[in-house]
Amino acid sequence: MTSLARNVFRTSKTAKPALTPLAISPRPNLASNVAVHATRLFSSSSPANEAKETSADSPYAFLPKNKLIRKHGHGERSKGLTEIRGSYYNPVTYTYLNELLSDWGEFVDGVKFAGGAFTLMPPSRLKRLIEMIHSHNTYVSTGGYIEHVLASSGGDTKVVGKYMETCKEFGFDVLEISSGFLTIPTDDWTALVKLAKSIGLKPKPEVGILFGAGGDTEGLENKGTRDPRWVIERAEKFLEAGADRIMIESEGITENVKTWRTDVVSALTAALPVDRLMFEAADPAVFAYYIQTLGADVNVFVDHSQIVQLACLRKGIWGTSDLFGRVTTFKPDE
Secondary structure: OOOOOOOOOOOOOOOOOOOOOOOOOOOOOHHHHHHHHHHHHOOOOOOHHHHOOOHHHOOOOOOOOOOOOOOOOOOOOOOOOEEEEOOOOOOOOHHHHHHHHHHHHHHOOEEEOOOOHHHHOOHHHHHHHHHHHHHOOOEEEOOOOHHHHHHHHOOOHHHHHHHHHHHHHHOOOEEEEEOOOOOOOHHHHHHHHHHHHHHOOEEEEEEOOEOOOOOOHHHHHHHOEOOHHHHHHHHHHHHHOOOOOEEEOOEOOOEOOOOOOHHHHHHHHHHOOHHHEEEEOOOHHHHHHHHHHHOOOOOEEEEHHHHHHHHHHHHOOOOOOOOOOOOOOOOOOO
């Protein structure tokens, strides 16, 4: 295996320049004043004491709400994890994500890059973004970009190894290992899990019943689906090989289907430990279904725009008509 990539750019986090008081002059520069005021108004910095506050400090803490397992470290919650999508369908900037995690980081365990977007970022910006996410005790996942690495390199072990090592060098915590677009032997897939583990990354294979991703419902239906036992057998091998968790692809189950395959969800959760699974939830109706079926402690992957709605549903303080007042937990005080 190759050593850690030596050509990775190493940069330190650049400090933001301090704002200087406005100079008083007989003829003030109004444009300059407005610019400085706007900078202050939209600054992403927060008082130190705010970072230590949680929902338990809310002035409404006296109102009843569900207890959830607390977040520790970089998303080290035993179950009830929430992973959110970063930049892809919409740009997710440093400032926006920092503010989002400052307000709602208590309910976010991980941030996932999608579509290999991180490979297009300048190294200093990528490093700074990952460091900021870590400062909110949140892990960072690569998404399934390894499919492109495998396909474009013909499965070259040196290229794949360097990709993983570079991810580790830049601070990624979780390496998703998907094969939605690829046909790959199970033993080779398992070898990728072991390789990621040996490099110090947390491997998270993604499995599903549908070959391919994207497209319309009719087109995907024509490709057919796999038997749930195929998914279960591979998930078991990946967990034995050291996979941290298994991501369950939504397509073919709750996405791009005319009728949800709830029978597949039942088969998977009956055969595999639920706390080691993470379900992709493409829209609120889907994560509401998983909470209704598996409880508030289910692990889900959602879009960054859905975190508030999901948090309210987990805590049992709001919901649709079929779940309002019905989501509950029973946990002793920590």
